[in-house]
């Protein structure tokens with residue numbers, strides 16, 4: 267247990283977390299080029315070439331050892347269908363990680379992101395041995411806020427006009443959960 271950690275697929279009840287592969291390009295492009303999906307992301311809708319480049323980078327990110335290392339696995343249905351991506355990075359603060367998520371719109375509201383995020387929290391507090399996981403988001407992003415709350419993440423901060431993004435000063439919300447809190451939720455967290 268602990269770092270360094272090398273990627274291996276993680277299987278949930280309905281979804282699997284698996285490395286991105288070349289065959290995901292079309293679905294990944296559909297997702298990352300969609301203005302509605304990107305509305306509250308740090309990047310603008312991506313071109314096919316930009317997505318190809320991101321796929322190459324993210325598929326090669328397989329080891330978590332120190333601050334800044336990240337994984338961006340695909341979320342798949344059991345039959346391999348691409349649903350979205352999870353993001354997880356080791357933060358600069360000791361024993362802390364940051365989590366994020368993006369789903370293809372046609373798979374929204376089916377509980378897939380929640381299940382995938384629960385797998386990542388299990389991983390973070392289990393195999394990785396971390397103490398705290400946080401998520402940062404635009405507080406206007408109702409779906410992402412709801413997902414944090416559904417996972418039992420606590421709203422710990424609201425930074426007003428925290429960054430200049432997409433032609434406006436944007437607030438940032440900070441949600442977090444501790445290892446002991448995640449464990450205490452037990453089966454409620456699945």
Ligand SMILES: CC(C)(COP(=O)(O)OP(=O)(O)OC[C@H]1O[C@@H](n2cnc3c(N)ncnc32)[C@H](O)[C@@H]1OP(=O)(O)O)[C@@H](O)C(=O)NCCC(=O)NCCS
Pocket residue numbers: 302303304306307366367368369370373374375376377378379380381402403404407408409410412413416
């Ligand atoms: C955020 C996102 C990943 C949620 O994915 P999803 O698969 O639809 O989420 P789930 O179906 O697992 O739902 C999780 C919870 O959020 C709630 N929820 C989802 N979308 C919601 C919405 N638009 N408004 C209110 N609640 C919402 C669900 O009801 C569920 O709550 P429950 O567990 O208490 O029943 C998805 O909306 C998305 O990809 N958005 C665009 C990308 C993005 O903004 N990513 C986050 C950047 S910080």
